[in-house]
């Protein structure tokens with residue numbers, strides 16, 4: 001085996017048989033430095049420096065795992081929150097689509113407000129606003145407009161889109177539609193946000 005003096009770095013060839021199995025004190029013949037030398041690892045019991053090295057290895061492994069978890073959580077967020085992410089970065093939509101991940105507008109936090117209906121003969125002019133009640137920007141949903149007579153018959157049904165494709169948090173966007181209806185005096189109008197697939 002080879003022993004290196006830790007002080008003058010002179011290398012000595014030593015017969016490992018002559019060295020105590022648990023290590024022993026040796027003296028450098030060049031610089032007289034005295035240190036505790038250990039036989040080759042295969043002969044020695046686990047020693048403190050060896051254990052310390054293992055601990056560092058585990059710490060590093062833990063750090064790598066932690067970073068992988070962070071990256072995974074980040075990527076997971078990009079998958080699970082893709083509806084919100086693409087409301088802020090619409091340019092990412094084709095990328096998601098190419099990965100087979102569809103983007104659908106969410107309707108649970110969108111509300112139709114300021115609904116106004118005005119009849120002129122058989123023409124119903126319907127306007128209002130679609131409000132985004134969430135804390136994040138959102139894709140606008142389509143609006144299912146249904147005109148129903150008193151006896152429950154659907155007179156007219158139409159899907160329309162509001163003016164803006166993306167509605168900022170807490171903001172509303174207007175919509176307007178003109179429908180041809182009969183017996184307009186007796187008709188009831190409902191406007192319901194419906195999820196649509198966003199492909200832009």
Ligand SMILES: [Zn+2]
Nearest residue numbers: 005008028031
């Ligand atoms: Zn020495």
